[in-house]
Amino acid sequence: MTAYGNGEPLLKVENLRVEVPTRRGSLVAIDDVSFDIAPGEILGVVGESGAGKSLTGAAIIGLLEPPLRITGGRVTLGGRRIDKLPYEAMRRIRGKEIGAIFQDPLTSLNPLYTIGHQLVETIRTHLDLGSAAARARALELLNEVGIAAAEVRINHYPHQFSGGMRQRVVIALALAANPRLIIADEPTTALDVSIQAQVIALLKRLGRQHGTAIMLVTHDMGVIAETAHRVAVMYAGRAVEIGPVRTIVDTPSHPYTAGLMASIPRTTGRRGRLQQIDGAMPRLTAIPSGCAFNPRCLKAFDRCHAERPELMPARGTMAACWLYADAMQPTHA
Amino acid sequence: MPDDTILEVNDLKRHFDVSPPALERLLQGKNRAAVKAIDGVSFTIKRGETFSLVGESGCGKTTVARCVVGLYQPTAGNIVFDGVDLGRLRQRKAMAPVRRRMQMIFQDPYASLNPRWRVRKIVAEPLVTHRLVADKRELRARVDELLEQVRLSAADGDKFPHEFSGGQRQRISIARALAAHPEFLVCDEPTSALDVSVQAQILNLMKDLQRRLGLTYLFISHNLAVIYQISDRVGVMYLGRLVELASADGLFAQPRHPYTQLLLETIPRLDAPVGSLNEREPVAGEVPNPIDPPPGCAFHPRCRYANDRCRSQRPSLLVAGGAFVACHAVEEGRLPGR
Numbered sequence: 001m002t003a004y005g006n007g008e009p010l011l012k013v014e015n016l017r018v019e020v021p022t023r024r025g026s027l028v029a030i031d032d033v034s035f036d037i038a039p040g041e042i043l044g045v046v047g048e049s050g051a052g053k054s055l056t057g058a059a060i061i062g063l064l065e066p067p068l069r070i071t072g073g074r075v076t077l078g079g080r081r082i083d084k085l086p087y088e089a090m091r092r093i094r095g096k097e098i099g100a101i102f103q104d105p106l107t108s109l110n111p112l113y114t115i116g117h118q119l120v121e122t123i124r125t126h127l128d129l130g131s132a133a134a135r136a137r138a139l140e141l142l143n144e145v146g147i148a149a150a151e152v153r154i155n156h157y158p159h160q161f162s163g164g165m166r167q168r169v170v171i172a173l174a175l176a177a178n179p180r181l182i183i184a185d186e187p188t189t190a191l192d193v194s195i196q197a198q199v200i201a202l203l204k205r206l207g208r209q210h211g212t213a214i215m216l217v218t219h220d221m222g223v224i225a226e227t228a229h230r231v232a233v234m235y236a237g238r239a240v241e242i243g244p245v246r247t248i249v250d251t252p253s254h255p256y257t258a259g260l261m262a263s264i265p266r267t268t269g270r271r272g273r274l275q276q277i278d279g280a281m282p283r284l285t286a287i288p289s290g291c292a293f294n295p296r297c298l299k300a301f302d303r304c305h306a307e308r309p310e311l312m313p314a315r316g317t318m319a320a321c322w323l324y325a326d327a328m329q330p331t332h333a
Numbered sequence: 334m335p336d337d338t339i340l341e342v343n344d345l346k347r348h349f350d351v352s353p354p355a356l357e358r359l360l361q362g363k364n365r366a367a368v369k370a371i372d373g374v375s376f377t378i379k380r381g382e383t384f385s386l387v388g389e390s391g392c393g394k395t396t397v398a399r400c401v402v403g404l405y406q407p408t409a410g411n412i413v414f415d416g417v418d419l420g421r422l423r424q425r426k427a428m429a430p431v432r433r434r435m436q437m438i439f440q441d442p443y444a445s446l447n448p449r450w451r452v453r454k455i456v457a458e459p460l461v462t463h464r465l466v467a468d469k470r471e472l473r474a475r476v477d478e479l480l481e482q483v484r485l486s487a488a489d490g491d492k493f494p495h496e497f498s499g500g501q502r503q504r505i506s507i508a509r510a511l512a513a514h515p516e517f518l519v520c521d522e523p524t525s526a527l528d529v530s531v532q533a534q535i536l537n538l539m540k541d542l543q544r545r546l547g548l549t550y551l552f553i554s555h556n557l558a559v560i561y562q563i564s565d566r567v568g569v570m571y572l573g574r575l576v577e578l579a580s581a582d583g584l585f586a587q588p589r590h591p592y593t594q595l596l597l598e599t600i601p602r603l604d605a606p607v608g609s610l611n612e613r614e615p616v617a618g619e620v621p622n623p624i625d626p627p628p629g630c631a632f633h634p635r636c637r638y639a640n641d642r643c644r645s646q647r648p649s650l651l652v653a654g655g656a657f658v659a660c661h662a663v664e665e666g667r668l669p670g671r
Contacts, residue, residue, distance in 0.1 A: 048528035049499075162619050192389035192555070195619060197599040219528065222601030249603055263533035264603060265558035267585055273540070274562060276533035280498045 009036035010078055010213045011060070011181055017072035018052075018059050020284075027284040029055055029068060031237045034311070039180065040211040042204070044228030044245065046221060046260075048281055051234040053217045057183045059083075060215070061098050062090040078180065096126040099174030103186035105166035108173070109158040115142075115169050116154035119176060126177035141172040145202060164195035171202060178210070185217045200227050221264055225249050233257045236281055236292035243317025253314030254321045256293045291322070299323060339517055339549050340378040340401065345410035347371040347396050351624060368623050370396040372573035373410070375650075380516075383543065383550040385560045385581075387596075388570035389620055394553045397570075398521045401551060402437045403428065414517070433463045436510035440522035442502035446494040452505055453490035456480065459512040479508040483538060500531035507538065511546070521553045536563055557600050561585050569593050572623055572631040579656030589658045591636045591668070630661065638662040 018030035030052045037043045045053045058064050060075055062085070075083040082093060094100070102108050110118060119138035123129060129137060135154075142150035145168040158166060167187060174182055184203065188196040204227055206212050216228055224231055224245065231248040233241040233256070241254040252258045262275035279296040282288060291309055294300040303322045314324040352358065352365040371393045378384040386394040399405045401412055403419065412419045414431055422428045436459070439445040446455055456476045459465075466472045477487035483504040494502055503523060510518055520539070524532040536559065542548060554560050560567055564581040569590065577590040588594045618635035621627055630648050633639035640661075648659040662668045 048530065164619055192620070193557070193601075194389065194595055194599045196601070200601065220601065221529070222603055225603045226601045260530055261603070263530045265533070265536070265556075265562040266603065267558050267561045267597065267600065268604075271562055271581075273537055274533035276537055277530040278534070280500060280531060281528075 008038070010039045011037040011215070012076045013056075013060065013073070014075075015073035016056065016059060016070065016075065016083075018055055018064065018068055019071045020068045024285075026071075028287075029237055029284060030059065032073070032310075033234075033237075033239045034073075035232050035239060035242055037181065037213045037215060039213050040207055041230065042207050042214040042216055042228045044224035044231040045215060045217045045234060046219060046224055046231060047234035048219060048260075050236075050281060050283075052237040053219075053234050054185050056234070057100075057185050057215060057217050061094055061100055061183055062087075063094075063100075092126075095122060095179070096177045097179050097181065099177075099179040099182040101167075101170055101174050101182060101184040101187045103189050105163065105170045105190070106158065108170045109166065111158050114155050114157055115161075119154070119169075119173060122173055122176040137176075138172075141175055142169075144175070145169070145172045146198070147172075164191055164198065167191060167195075167199055168202070171199070171206075175206065175212075179212065181213045181215065182206070183215045183217070186219070187216070188223055189218065189220065196223070203227065221249070221261065233260070236287055237284070238292065238320065239311065240293065240321070241314075241317055241319040242311065243319075247316040251315060253317050253319040253324060254293075255297045255299050255323070257319075259296075291320070337380050338377050339380045339415055340551070341413040342377070342397070342401070343375050343411050343413070345371055345374045345397065345400060345412065346408045347393075347400055347405055348408045366624050369573050369626070370623070371400070371407075374568075374570070374573070374575050375410075376568055376575065376578060378517075378549060378551060380549055381543075381547055382565040383552055383563055385552040385554065385564040385567045386570055387554060387557060387560045387567060389555060389596075391572075391620060391623060392570040393573040394555075394570050395521055398437070398519050398551060398553050402435060402519050403432070429463065433459075433465075433513045434515050435517045435519065436513065436515040437519045437521065438503070438506050438510050438523045440525050442499055442506055442526060445506055446502060448494055450493075451490065452480070452485075452492055452494065452497075455494070455505060456490070456508045456512055459509060463513050465513060475512070479512055482511065482542070483508045498531070499527050500534055503527065503535050504538070507535075507542070511542070516547070517549045517551070519551045519553075522555070523552075524559060525554065525556065532559070539563070557585075557596060569596070572620065572626050574631065574659065575650060575657075576632065576659050577656060578650060578658075583655050587654070589653055589656055589663050589668075590632075590660050591638055591662065592632045595635070630659075636662075638667055640667075 014034050016030055016033045019026045019028050033056060047053045059070055070083055074081055077097060116138055119141060120134045123134040123137050139150050139154060142154060147153050147165060147168055161169060188199050191199060200223060203214060207214050218224060228245045231245050232239045235256050241257045248257060249261060252261055259277040263277060265274055277296050282292060288295055290305045290307055294304040309320045309322050311318040311320045312324050347370050348367040349370055351368050353363045357363050374397060386397060388394050400407050417431060453476050456479055457472055460472060460475060466475055476490055480487055480490055485504055524535050527535060552563055561581055567579060567581050567584050568575050569577040571592050577593045588597050627634055629644045629646055633643040642661050648661050650657040650659045651664055653663050
C-alpha cells in the first residue's frame with residue numbers, strides 16, 4: 001500500500017498472525033494482516049465485534065492477554081522491529097513511542113491518585129524532567145486537550161470528571177511523552193454524540209499539529225468517515241479491504257464492505273427497509289474454507305469456496321475478493 | 334381520549350433520592366438531594382405508530398420507558414394505557430391483563446435471558462404466566478410458531494442462550510415479548526448492543542412484525558439514524574424534559590430546538606465532505622449535573638441564543654410550525670431561519 005503523503009511509513013505491520021491455543025488445537029484470531037501508517041496519518045480500522053480489530057491494536061503495543069500470542073509476521077516502528085522485544089524493552093516503547101487510548105476512560109485511570117499525579121508519573125517515567133518541569137508539562141497537556149481551569153483540575157481525582165473530560169485526560173496521558181503513534185481503541189464509543197464530536201476534533205488536531213500517526217479502531221463508520229484518511233476493514237480476523245476513506249465509504253469494492261455501508265442507517269434520504277447482510281460473522285472455531293465471507297456473500301462463486309483471496313487491487317482500493325482477480329489486466333476493466 | 338390513542342403520559346415525574354446518609358445530614362448540615370430523572374413529561378402514542386424518545390445518556394429516556402411498563406412507580410403524573418390509569422391499579426391481579434398487552438425488549442440481550450433456561454422455556458414463560466395455552470402440546474406449537482416468526486427455527490428452542498449470537502438473542506427476546514399477543518412494545522435501545530449489519534436485520538424484523546401484527550412501539554434510542562429509520566414521531570429529551578416533539582420527517586428536515594440542532598449537527602456523517610477532515614466546530618460544554626440543573630431552560634449554558642429570560646424562566650412545550658418546541662427563542666422568533 002502507498003503511504004499517506006510522501007513520508008515513509010511509521011508503522012509497518014506485515015503478515016501479522018495471532019493465535020490462541022485451545023484444547024482442540026490453535027485458533028487463529030488474526031490471520032495474515034498487513035498495513036502501514038505514515039506520520040500524521042489516521043488509519044481507521046473497522047469491523048464488527050470479534051473481527052480482530054482491537055486484538056490487532058493490542059498485538060502492536062504488546063498488550064495481548066495470554067494465552068493469545070503473536071505467532072507470525074512482523075511489526076516495525078520507524079524501522080525498528082518491535083514484535084519480538086523483551087517485556088522491559090517493550091514497556092519503554094509503550095507510552096514513550098506508542099500511546100494508547102481505550103474505550104472506557106474510567107478503567108484507564110487510577111481512581112486513587114489525582115490526575116496530576118498520574119500525568120507527572122507518566123511524564124517522568126518517559127522524559128528526563130524534574131518534578132516542577134513535569135508538572136508544567138502536565139498543565140500544558142491539560143490545556144492542549146481542552147480542559148478548562150487546568151491549574152485547579154490537575155489536583156482532582158478521576159471521579160470528579162465527567163466521561164468526556166476523563167477521555168480528554170486519558171488522551172493527555174497518551175500524549176505525555178510525545179509518542180509518534182497513538183492507538184485509539186473505540187475512544188468515543190462510551191461518549192454522547194456532542195462530546196464525541198469534541199474528542200474527534202481533538203484527535204484530528206493532534207495528527208495535524210504534531211504529525212502523530214493514529215490507528216483509530218472503531219465500529220462506528222460515521223466516526224471513521226469524518227476522521228480517517230485511510231480505512232482497513234476487518235472481517236473474521238483478516239483485513240478484507242484497505243483504501244482511501246471516501247472510496248471505501250462511497251464505492252467499496254469488497255461485497256462485505258458494500259453490505260456494511262448499506263446497512264448503516266442514515267439520517268437523510270428515503271426511509272424504509274435497511275439493507276441487511278443475512279447471517280452473522282463466523283466464530284473462530286468455524287471459519288469457512290476459502291473466503292470467510294462466502295456463506296453470506298451474494299456474489300460468491302466456486303473459487304470463493306475453495307481458495308482464500310489475498311488483498312489485490314480493486315476499484316481504487318485493495319480488496320481480498322476473487323471478483324477482482326482479473327482487475328490487473330486493463331483489457332478486462 | 335380519542336379512540337386511536339393507546340398510551341397517554343401526563344406530566345410524568347420520577348425523582349430519585351440521592352441524599353447523603355442521615356448522620357451526615359445531621360452532623361455536616363447537608364441537605365436532601367434528588368435527581369429529577371423525569372421532570373414533567375407528557376406525550377401520547379397512537380395505535381400502530383412508532384413513537385421514539387431520543388437523547389443523550391442521563392436525559393431520562395430509559396426512566397420513562399421503565400415507568401410506562403411499571404418497573405418504576407412515577408413520583409407524580411399519570412400514565413393511561415388504552416383508557417386505564419395504570420397508577421390506580423394497585424393490585425397485581427388488576428395489573429395482569431394490562432401487563433399481557435404491554436411487553437418490553439431490553440438493550441442487553443446477554444443480560445435479559447436466563448442463561449440456565451432453554452430458549453423454549455424462556456419464550457414459553459409469558460404463555461404459562463398468563464395461562465394462555467390449554468396444554469403442553471399447544472404450548473409447544475405456539476413456541477415453535479413464535480420462534481419461526483422471528484426467523485429462528487423450532488429446533489433452536491432446545492438450545493441455551495449462550496449458543497446464540499447477540500442478534501439471535503435479541504430475536505429470542507422479541508419472541509418472548511410477542512408470546513402473550515401484546516399490542517404495545519416498549520423497546521429500550523434494542524439494537525445498541527448489536528453490530529450494524531445485525532442491527533439492520535433486527536430493525537427490519539421489528540418493522541415487519543409491526544405491519545403484520547399491528548403493534549405499537551415506544552422506541553428508546555440514543556442513535557439518531559436508527560430513530561430516523563424506525564419512527565413516525567419523535568420526542569427529544571434533555572435533562573428529564575421533552576424539548577421537542579415532532580414527526581420524524583419534520584424533526585430531521587427542520588430541527589427547531591437549538592439542542593435538536595446540536596444533536597443533528599454533531600452526529601458523525603458517512604457523507605461528510607472530505608473537507609470536514611478540517612474542523613467541524615464542535616459545540617462546547619456538556620450535559621449539566623441533573624442533581625443541580627441550571628435554572629430556567631436547562632440547555633441555556635450551552636445555547637448560543639440564550640438570554641435573560643432563558644436563564645430564569647423555564648420554557649414549556651408550545652406549538653411551533655408542525656411541531657412542539659420548548660424554547661423561548663423559538664417562541665419569540667429570535668432563532669435565525671434555517
